[in-house]
Amino acid sequence: MSVLDEIVAGARADMRRRERETGLEVLIHRVRSMPPTRDAVAALLRPGVQVIAEVKRRSPSKGALADVPDPADLAAAYESGGAAAVSVLTEGRRFGGTQADLRAVRDRVGVPVLCKDFLVTPYQLWEARTCGADLALLIVAALSRGELVDLIGLAGRIGLTPLVEVHDRRELDLALSAGARVIGVNARDLRTLRIDRSVFERLAPHIPDDVVKVAESGVRGPDDVLGHAAHGADAVLVGEHLVTHGSPADAVASLLAARPAPLSVPRRVSR
Numbered sequence: 001m002s003v004l005d006e007i008v009a010g011a012r013a014d015m016r017r018r019e020r021e022t023g024l025e026v027l028i029h030r031v032r033s034m035p036p037t038r039d040a041v042a043a044l045l046r047p048g049v050q051v052i053a054e055v056k057r058r059s060p061s062k063g064a065l066a067d068v069p070d071p072a073d074l075a076a077a078y079e080s081g082g083a084a085a086v087s088v089l090t091e092g093r094r095f096g097g098t099q100a101d102l103r104a105v106r107d108r109v110g111v112p113v114l115c116k117d118f119l120v121t122p123y124q125l126w127e128a129r130t131c132g133a134d135l136a137l138l139i140v141a142a143l144s145r146g147e148l149v150d151l152i153g154l155a156g157r158i159g160l161t162p163l164v165e166v167h168d169r170r171e172l173d174l175a176l177s178a179g180a181r182v183i184g185v186n187a188r189d190l191r192t193l194r195i196d197r198s199v200f201e202r203l204a205p206h207i208p209d210d211v212v213k214v215a216e217s218g219v220r221g222p223d224d225v226l227g228h229a230a231h232g233a234d235a236v237l238v239g240e241h242l243v244t245h246g247s248p249a250d251a252v253a254s255l256l257a258a259r260p261a262p263l264s265v266p267r268r269v270s271r
């Protein structure tokens with residue numbers, strides 16, 4: 001069993017436990033009285049490469065990364081540093097996150113918030129929406145094609161922007177053919193946990209212009225942001241570098257300060 005299979009199995013088990021307590025109908029009912037989600041695509045397509053800053057306590061590859069006593073404080077610091085969106089890892093077993101983290105962050109910040117988890121069932125998408133998510137991660141390596149198509153469709157119907165994560169050309173083609181409009185290229189192979197920072201530049205030329213491109217994982221500082229921007233990234237998703245930095249607001253600001261002034265007018269992409 002790969003690390004990914006093991007994490008997905010755990011996430012499914014945790015979900016089943018919650019589902020027994022709170023049925024799907026209850027979640028659907030809650031969503032009806034919730035305000036609309038924030039426009040994540042517009043936030044990511046602001047001129048110049050944007051930063052999605054992640055609230056991350058630990059990871060399977062590195063173990064404990066940072067004490068995060070108050071995820072909302074951390075997210076507020078990210079926002080004040082200029083983050084276009086905040087990602088919250090809600091997976092508990094390997095990443096030490098909770099759905100309460102997501103709720104707390106969404107209540108505090110004004111930017112769109114990503115539910116970063118191993119979302120493989122409709123129930124989990126409804127949950128993410130009730131916790132305040134604006135974006136939801138869908139990892140192609142964890143899903144069949146049919147599941148991916150269904151979850152992208154459901155996400156759209158309930159106002160969530162799916163960030164569809166790929167790591168190689170086959171996954172990218174599958175994501176695009178399934179209708180993904182926001183693609184995350186993960187430098188980390190979730191089966192082996194190895195980082196390969198060249199994956200973004202190899203895949204980016206195969207992503208159509210009207211699809212939002214996010215470079216994920218392994219960003220160590222401004223140079224990596226510049227490198228991804230030069231290859232067409234609209235945004236970078238950064239966790240470890242920011243949570244291990246003494247001042248998260250300054251860390252986000254210095255990633256953004258390194259960017260060249262944007263030359264073009266913002267692109268328009270349908271959500």
Ligand SMILES: O=P(O)(O)OC[C@@H](O)[C@@H](O)c1c[nH]c2ccccc12
Nearest residue numbers: 186216217218219237238239240241
């Ligand atoms: O901490 P990093 O290397 O900056 O990476 C952040 C983010 O890309 C990473 O947490 C991530 C990308 N895809 C995922 C899928 C599940 C869990 C975590 C992730």
